[in-house]
Amino acid sequence: MKVAVLMGSPNDGDKMAPAAEILARFGVEADVRVLSAHRTPDKVAELASSARDEGYVAFICGAGMAAHLAGAVAANTTLPVVGVPLSGGGLGGVDALYATVQMPKGIPVATVAIDGAMNAALLVVQMLAVTDEQLAEQLAEHRAEQAARS
Ligand code: RP5
Numbered sequence: 001m002k003v004a005v006l007m008g009s010p011n012d013g014d015k016m017a018p019a020a021e022i023l024a025r026f027g028v029e030a031d032v033r034v035l036s037a038h039r040t041p042d043k044v045a046e047l048a049s050s051a052r053d054e055g056y057v058a059f060i061c062g063a064g065m066a067a068h069l070a071g072a073v074a075a076n077t078t079l080p081v082v083g084v085p086l087s088g089g090g091l092g093g094v095d096a097l098y099a100t101v102q103m104p105k106g107i108p109v110a111t112v113a114i115d116g117a118m119n120a121a122l123l124v125v126q127m128l129a130v131t132d133e134q135l136a137e138q139l140a141e142h143r144a145e146q147a148a149r150s
Contacts (some may be wrong), residue, residue, distance in 0.1 A: 001027040001028070001029065001055060001057050002028075002031050002055055002056055002057070002113065003023055003028055003029065003030050003031070003056065003057060003058050003060060003124055004030075004033065004047065004051065004056050004058075004059045004060070005019050005023070005030050005032045005033070005060045005062075005120075005121075006030050006033050006035050006044075006047075006059065006060070006061045006062070006069060006073065007032075007033075007034055007035075007061075007062045007063065007088075008031075008034070008035070008036045008037065008039075008062070008063035008064065008067070008069050008085075009034065009036065009064070010034050010039075011061075011088075012034075012062050012063065012064065012086055013073060015062065015084075015086050015087070015115050015117060016032075016060075016084065016086075016109065016117045017117070018061040018118040018121065019060050019084070019109070019116040019117040019118065019120055019121040020032050021096050021118075021121075021125070022118055022121035022122055023121050023125070024140075025141075026064065026125045026135060027037045028124075028125060028128065028135075028136075029081075031056070034071065035047065035069070035128075037056075037063070037066065037068035037071070037072040038066070041072065043065065044069065044073060045072070045075075045077075046071070047055045047073075048072070048073040048075075048076035048077040049073075049076045051075065051077050051142050052077065052078070052079055053077055054150075055079075056079060057079065057128065058080045058082065058124045058127060058128075059073050059074075059077070059079060059080070059081045059082065060080070060082045060117070060120045060121060060133045061066075061073050061081060061082070061083050061084065061085065061109075062083075062085075062086050062117060062120075063083075063085070063086060063096060063099075063100070064085070064086035064088040064089055064093065064095075064096045064097055065082075065089040065091075065095055065096055065099075065102045066095065066096075067085055067086065067090065067094055067095070067096035067099040068099060069082070069098075070082070070083030070096035070100050070111070071083075071084075071099075071100070071103055071107070071109055074103065074107050074108065074109050075107055077143075080110065080127055081108070081109050081110065081125070082109070082110045082111075082112060082120040082123055082124060083100035083101070083109040083110065083111045083112070083120075084100070084111075084112055084115070084116055084117050085097040085099070085100045085101070085111065085112075085113075085115075085116075086114070086115060087114050087115050092114075093114035093115065094114070096107065097111070099113055103136055108143050110130075112125065122139075122142075125138075125139060126139060127135055
């Protein structure tokens with residue numbers, strides 16, 4: 001069981017790092033890769049279409065500007081896809097937010113906030129915790145720690 005954490009550019013690394021950090025904290029394997037809907041479309045389609053057979057359970061896809069990565073993945077898999085619109089470019093991430101969230105009916109992408117990689121990973125862990133009691137307990141502890149810090 002592993003989660004694919006994709007980003008459109010090496011320059012997205014810092015903004016997407018919290019996704020892998022959260023998955024590691026919960027003991028969920030992450031496969032972190034740079035793949036682009038525009039620069040390497042064939043590789044994106046190949047990974048997405050074979051993902052279920054390869055043992056992936058979900059995708060987290062971060063991209064900026066004309067952010068089509070999450071949608072391109074979702075077009076080629078029925079695994080859950082969480083999109084992370086990234087800031088940068090001239091529009092501060094609003095461009096990526098609209099590009100990521102406005103999917104056509106039938107091909108969903110669960111879109112988190114601009115630069116919301118941490119929540120993307122937590123959402124995937126919550127999905128996995130539906131059938132994993134240990135993860136559910138870890139999530140409860142995580143929430144309790146957050147509350148204690150507030
Ligand atoms: C997107 O375009 C990437 O996700 C990145 O956020 C943005 C700019 O990419 P670079 O020009 O920095 O490689 O595809």
